[in-house]
Amino acid sequence: MNKKKFLFAFAVVAALCAISATAEPKRLVVALSGNPDTLDPQKTAGTLTFQVVKSVYDTLVEPDAKGMIVPGLAESWQVSKDGLTWTFKLRSGVRFHNGDPLTSADVKATFDRLKDAATASPKASEYAAAEFFAPSPLIVEIKLASPQAPFLATLASGWSAILPKSLIDSGWDFASKPVGTGPFVFKEWIRDSRISLDANPSYWMKNLPKVSGVNFQIIPERAVQIQGLMTGAVDIVDGVDPSDIATLSKNKDVRVDTNLSSMVLVLAFNCAKPELRDARVRQAISMAIDKKRVLDMVYGGGVVGGSFMDAGDPYYSDYSKVLPHDSSAAKKLLQEAGWNPETTLDLVLPENYDQHVKAGQLYQEMLALVGVKTKIRLVDWPTWLSDVYKGGKYDLTVIGHTGKLDPDGRLGGFGTDKTYVHWVNGEANDLIAKARTENSFPARKALYDKALGIMAREVPQVYVGTANSLVALRASVTGFIKTPKLDSFDFRWVETR
Amino acid sequence: MAFFLAAAFMAALGVLALAAPLVSPFDPVRQDMNAILAAPGRAGHALGTDDLGRDVLSRIIYGSRSALLVGTLSAFGSALVGGLAGLVAAMWGGVADVLVMTVMDGVLAFPTILAALTVVAVLGFGLAPVTIALLIVYSPVFARLVRTQTLIVKTEGYVVASRALGFGTAWVMARHIIPNIGGKVIVQASTVFALAVSVEASLSYLGLGAQPPTASWGLMLKDARNYLSLAPWLSIFPGFAVFLTVLSASVFGDSLARRLGREPSRL
Numbered sequence: 233m234n235k236k237k238f239l240f241a242f243a244v245v246a247a248l249c250a251i252s253a254t255a256e257p258k259r260l261v262v263a264l265s266g267n268p269d270t271l272d273p274q275k276t277a278g279t280l281t282f283q284v285v286k287s288v289y290d291t292l293v294e295p296d297a298k299g300m301i302v303p304g305l306a307e308s309w310q311v312s313k314d315g316l317t318w319t320f321k322l323r324s325g326v327r328f329h330n331g332d333p334l335t336s337a338d339v340k341a342t343f344d345r346l347k348d349a350a351t352a353s354p355k356a357s358e359y360a361a362a363e364f365f366a367p368s369p370l371i372v373e374i375k376l377a378s379p380q381a382p383f384l385a386t387l388a389s390g391w392s393a394i395l396p397k398s399l400i401d402s403g404w405d406f407a408s409k410p411v412g413t414g415p416f417v418f419k420e421w422i423r424d425s426r427i428s429l430d431a432n433p434s435y436w437m438k439n440l441p442k443v444s445g446v447n448f449q450i451i452p453e454r455a456v457q458i459q460g461l462m463t464g465a466v467d468i469v470d471g472v473d474p475s476d477i478a479t480l481s482k483n484k485d486v487r488v489d490t491n492l493s494s495m496v497l498v499l500a501f502n503c504a505k506p507e508l509r510d511a512r513v514r515q516a517i518s519m520a521i522d523k524k525r526v527l528d529m530v531y532g533g534g535v536v537g538g539s540f541m542d543a544g545d546p547y548y549s550d551y552s553k554v555l556p557h558d559s560s561a562a563k564k565l566l567q568e569a570g571w572n573p574e575t576t577l578d579l580v581l582p583e584n585y586d587q588h589v590k591a592g593q594l595y596q597e598m599l600a601l602v603g604v605k606t607k608i609r610l611v612d613w614p615t616w617l618s619d620v621y622k623g624g625k626y627d628l629t630v631i632g633h634t635g636k637l638d639p640d641g642r643l644g645g646f647g648t649d650k651t652y653v654h655w656v657n658g659e660a661n662d663l664i665a666k667a668r669t670e671n672s673f674p675a676r677k678a679l680y681d682k683a684l685g686i687m688a689r690e691v692p693q694v695y696v697g698t699a700n701s702l703v704a705l706r707a708s709v710t711g712f713i714k715t716p717k718l719d720s721f722d723f724r725w726v727e728t729r
Numbered sequence: 730m731a732f733f734l735a736a737a738f739m740a741a742l743g744v745l746a747l748a749a750p751l752v753s754p755f756d757p758v759r760q761d762m763n764a765i766l767a768a769p770g771r772a773g774h775a776l777g778t779d780d781l782g783r784d785v786l787s788r789i790i791y792g793s794r795s796a797l798l799v800g801t802l803s804a805f806g807s808a809l810v811g812g813l814a815g816l817v818a819a820m821w822g823g824v825a826d827v828l829v830m831t832v833m834d835g836v837l838a839f840p841t842i843l844a845a846l847t848v849v850a851v852l853g854f855g856l857a858p859v860t861i862a863l864l865i866v867y868s869p870v871f872a873r874l875v876r877t878q879t880l881i882v883k884t885e886g887y888v889v890a891s892r893a894l895g896f897g898t899a900w901v902m903a904r905h906i907i908p909n910i911g912g913k914v915i916v917q918a919s920t921v922f923a924l925a926v927s928v929e930a931s932l933s934y935l936g937l938g939a940q941p942p943t944a945s946w947g948l949m950l951k952d953a954r955n956y957l958s959l960a961p962w963l964s965i966f967p968g969f970a971v972f973l974t975v976l977s978a979s980v981f982g983d984s985l986a987r988r989l990g991r992e993p994s995r996l
Contacts, residue, residue, distance in 0.1 A: 455955045475766070475780065479958060525762070583936050586955065593781055593942050597760045608941050610854060 258728050259445040260709070262468045262721065263457040266584065267423055267450055272406040273393040274346045274353045279634060279719060282390035283470075284427055284448055286720040288329075289393030289412035290436075292320055292339065292372070293384060295637055299716040301384050305334065305394055305413065305436075306372070315379030315671060322370040326436045328396040329417045336366035341397035355391045358382075381671050385638035390720055415441040415724045424450055440724045442711070454586065458704070461486055467709050467728065470721070472702040473587070474532045485707050490532070493701035494542040494635025494717045496642075497531060498693040499595055502626050504654035507575055511690050516565035518555040518694040520602040521595060530591045531699040539684045540633075540642065543698040544716075546673070547639045547680050551688035551695075562602045576605045577627040580620050583610040588630040591696075595630065621652045632699065635717030639680050640668045646687065655692030732984035738977040746793040755784035757791040757944040766960045777962045779952060783942075785963065789970050791944035796974060799856060799929040803863035804922040808914055810864065811871030816906070818872070819879035820898055830876065833869035841866055845928055849937045856945070859929055859938045867921045874917055878910040885909075912989045919982030923975045930971045946971050 268281040273289060294304040306320040326334040343364045346353050361377035376383065386392060399411055410418045413436070416429035427448040431441050449466060451457045458476050460466035462483050472480070472488060480486050499521065501508045508514060527534040535543040538552035581592040589610065596606045606628065611619065619625040636642045645651050647661025660683045667679035688695065701719075705712060711725035745752060754775070755761075761782035769777040769785075776785040811833070818829040836844065848862035882888060888905050896904075932938035933947025941948065946967040953963035 453954065455957055473955065475956065475959060529762075529765070581941075589941065590781065594760065596942065597758075597781075610936060610940055 258443070259447055260443045260468070260723060260726060260728060261447045261449055261460075261466050263451045263460060263466045263470070264427070264448040265450075265454070265457070265471065266452055268427075270407040271410045271418075271421065271427075273391050273410075274351055274355070274395075275407065277354045277391075282718065282720040284429075285393065285410050285412075286390060286414075286715065286718075287416040287429055287446060287723055288410045288414040288418050289390075289395075290414050291388055291390075291392045291394065292322075293388045295388050295716055295718070297713060297716065299637065301388050301637070304388070316376050318374045318376070318383070320372040320374070322372065323436060324370055326413050327434055328413050329411050329432065330396060330399065332396045332398055334394070334413055335369040335397075336372045337369070338397045339372045339394055340364045340366045341400045342393075342395045345395065345400050346391070353391070355386075355389075358386045379669050379671060381668060381676065382638035382640040382644075385636070385641065388637055389641075390718060416446060419445070426450060437724065442725065442727045443723065446723055452584075461704055461706065464706065467706045468712060468721075469704045470701075470714070472532070472704045474528070474530075474702070476704070477702070480704055486704060487707050489703045489705065491701050491703075491714075492535065492542075492544045493699050493719065494544060495632045495699045495701070495719070496537070496540060496542050497527070497534075497591070497632045497696040497699055498540075498630070499591075499696060500629050500631060500653050500693040501691070502624055502628070502654060503656075503692050504624060504649075505627055507577065508627065510569045512565050512569040513571060514691045514694075515555055515689075516562040516569070516571070516602065517599060517604060518691050519558045519562040519565070520604070521598050521694055521696065522557045523552075523694075523696045524557075526591055526594055527697050527699065530587050530594065532702045534697045534699040536697040538695050538697075539688050540646075540693065540695055541639065541680075541684055542635055545635070545639070547677055549681050549684060551685065552697075554688045555691065559602055566603060571604070573603045573605070576607050578609060579606040579628045579630075580609050580611055580616070580626040581630055582613055582616040584613045585632075588632070592630045595628075624652070624654060634719055637717050639676070640664070643680070643683065644668065646683075646692070651692075653692045655690070657686060657690060660686045660690075731980050732988060735977045735981035735984060738973065739981055742793055742797060742974060742977075745790055746797045749790050749794055753787040753790045755787040757783060757787040758942040759783065766956065768960075769962050776966050777960070779949070779960075779963055780956060785949075785966055788944040788949055789946070789966055792946040792949065792967065792970065793974075795856060795933075795939055795943065795945040796926045796929060796971070799860050799863065800922040800926040800974075800978070802860050803867060803925040804918045806860070806864040807867035807921060808871050808918050811868035812875045812914060814868065815872040815875030815877075816879055816902060819876045819883065820902060820906075826876075829872065833872040836865065837869035837873075839866070841924070841928060842931060845932060846937065849932065854937050854940060856929075856939050856943070859932050862932075863925045863928060867925070870921060871914065871917060874913060875910060878913055879906055882906050882909050913986075916982050916986040916989065919978050919985065923978035923982065926971065926978065927975050 264280065266280055268284055269278050270276050271281060271285055273285050290305045292304055292306040293301050296302045305323055305326060307323045309318060309320045311318050322334060322336060328334065343359060345351055347356055347359050363375045365373040367373055393412060395406065396411060408421060415432055415435045417432050419428040419430050421427045430445045431443065454473060457466060457469045461469045477488060480488055501514050503509065523536045536552045537543050537550060538554050539549060541548045579592055579596060581589045583589060592608055596608060599606055620629050633642060643664045646664060647657040649656055663679045663683040667676045670676045708729045710727050713722040715722055761778065764772045764774060764778045765782045766780055767774050767778040769775060774784050778784055814829045814833060818826040844866045845862040848865060849858050852858035852861060888901060891901050891905060929938055930947035933945045934951045936951060939945030939948045949967040950964060956963055
């Protein structure tokens with residue numbers, strides 16, 4: 233009897249050893265600060281979504297590490313002389329995760345779906361003037377109603393992910409089960425817990441990706457993310473707070489990469505409100521704020537730019553001298569404008585962004601020093617989007633604007649009532665509209681410089697500056713790239729030693 | 730012994746809350762940029778400062794205002810509303826009784842925090858909605874208590890005699906019923922006060938109660954979450970404040986019950 237038990241135990245142990253010997257190479261664990269609202273790239277503008285689906289989908293063209301547009305699913309392209317017809321040649325031999333081969337029919341079906349009113353895509357307007365044709369299986373033709381310089385950048389963005397036609401036609405649930413041509417295949421989404429992706433063994437970039445899979449752990453608490461990183465349970469934490477650096481620097485298995493991000497931080501005004509219509513009031517508020525201090529205390533440092541463009545962008549110009557930090561000048565200007573000190577402004581903050589909530593409290597204090605009273609109101613993210621961004625139910629709000637591959641992505645619509653700040657300025661809008669149709673960089677820069685200059689003086693938003701991006705990683709992780717401008721995660725070259 | 734200690738603490742807290750502007754060393758919302766995350770004892774801040782340079786001791790003192798206000802108003806309010814409902818149900822009986830108690834049982838069936846969350850979701854974030862939510866959530870407790878006690882007292886000799894002599898229902902309620910059940914209601918109110926302070930801290934911790942930059946112990950705990958290893962004093966002091974307050978109120982209620990010769994009600 234004893235001999236039998238011994239043999240049985242031995243067999244079990246042997247089996248376990250065999251299993252662990254053939255265990256998968258390590259999967260990458262990335263902390264995600266919330267549940268994406270959807271995984272359908274056409275139905276959202278949320279960064280959380282794109283941080284995940286960038287690895288599941290590809291686009292016709294993509295940005296390289298410097299932000300230049302390089303081939304993706306399209307291996308080459310040409311533009312007609314009048315700028316109205318773009319012809320893309322697709323790579324051959326690319327397959328979707330469900331086995332379908334990639335053809336021009338998939339590209340046409342993808343963009344037809346994006347433009348379809350039934351999809352209600354927040355990015356549909358970017359393609360409104362484009363018609364897609366599939367003259368042959370590997371050729372895609374796009375006809376524009378008028379020349380559009382930002383068009384290539386739009387095709388490189390996350391929402392231009394290519395979906396398979398067969399699944400579009402069958403009404404597939406892309407919101408919960410993404411299927412693309414990307415380096416990783418979607419495995420599962422356990423809400424509030426994790427999203428798992430497996431490496432795509434037949435990815436069109438040879439020998440990539442290098443890790444066997446990515447687990448996005450949904451951890452809303454930054455302190456828990458940091459703890460996970462320190463113990464090795466998490467490999468990458470994006471968006472580290474400056475106060476964490478002290479703790480992280482003590483651990484030799486962890487490093488922090490600091491780079492200038494493309495996030496422009498603002499204190500935005502609802503310019504339609506009577507109290508805020510006078511530009512002098514807005515200028516005074518801008519001068520009351522010590523922007524460098526806010527960047528250093530809250531956002532991990534950065535560059536004060538004074539302009540609605542991130543400091544690393546080729547179209548950037550430094551407007552920080554236009555409205556420098558000057559409390560006495562601010563008080564004088566408020567007096568000139570006849571500011572009523574009894575007025576209390578409604579300062580709405582998105583409660584899911586700790587940094588914006590903290591910055592809001594700093595702004596409240598700085599404004600109080602020049603005699604502007606504010607009352608803070610915290611709202612959750614869906615409410616911020618519906619009430620503030622779409623509904624205009626606020627006086628002041630704090631938010632960050634992520635980078636765009638083309639300046640029109642940031643500035644398009646400003647100067648009309650259609651933006652969330654409801655600032656109307658015909659001159660600025662004309663300049664921005666004209667720059668969209670120009671194709672040469674010098675011509676566009678001159679136009680954008682003028683428009684940004686107007687915005688720096690009229691301040692529909694207080695431009696606090698461009699934030700630093702702090703990413704904390706395990707020392708064993710190399711090759712991690714954050715897509716410039718889009719701030720989505722590129723894991724193709726990541727290796728964990 | 731416990732009774733006096735608890736009563737003394739509650740009284741001291743009340744005085745602190747009332748005299749906050751006089752006792753507090755700093756303005757609770759003033760940000761001192763040169764003293765961010767100062768440890769207790771540094772730079773003239775007895776209990777340290779938080780990540781925006783605000784004095785922790787001052788915020789604890791002012792936080793007692795939020796806690797006491799919400800606790801007192803919701804305990805008092807729910808005692809009034811629930812008590813009246815229970816009284817009506819017991820005195821009039823019949824349809825009124827069934828109606829009132831069904832509604833009260835319905836509310837009681839909800840877990841406390843869930844019910845409070847629902848009310849706050851409708852009314853919005855803030856201390857006022859939280860107080861209203863707690864008032865609604867704890868009314869059934871008093872309704873049941875008062876109804877039961879009234880039914881008992883109703884059958885006492887002196888009440889029967891009064892009614893036989895022709896005294897009206899209202900007079901009987903005021904003169905005989907309320908004085909006899911008052912003690913139990915006060916005991917229950919202390920327990921509800923303790924619970925209310927605890928729930929307010931929880932809701933503020935979730936970001937649904939006190940809004941920044943208000944000083945509230947729950948909100949202080951929420952902000953301290955990100956600095957647990959870097960600045961533990963930001964969590965220890967507000968946590969201790971909540972703990973001591975809830976403990977004192979509970980002990981006060983229990984010892985009062987024992988002194989009055991009756992058992993405290995269990996929720």
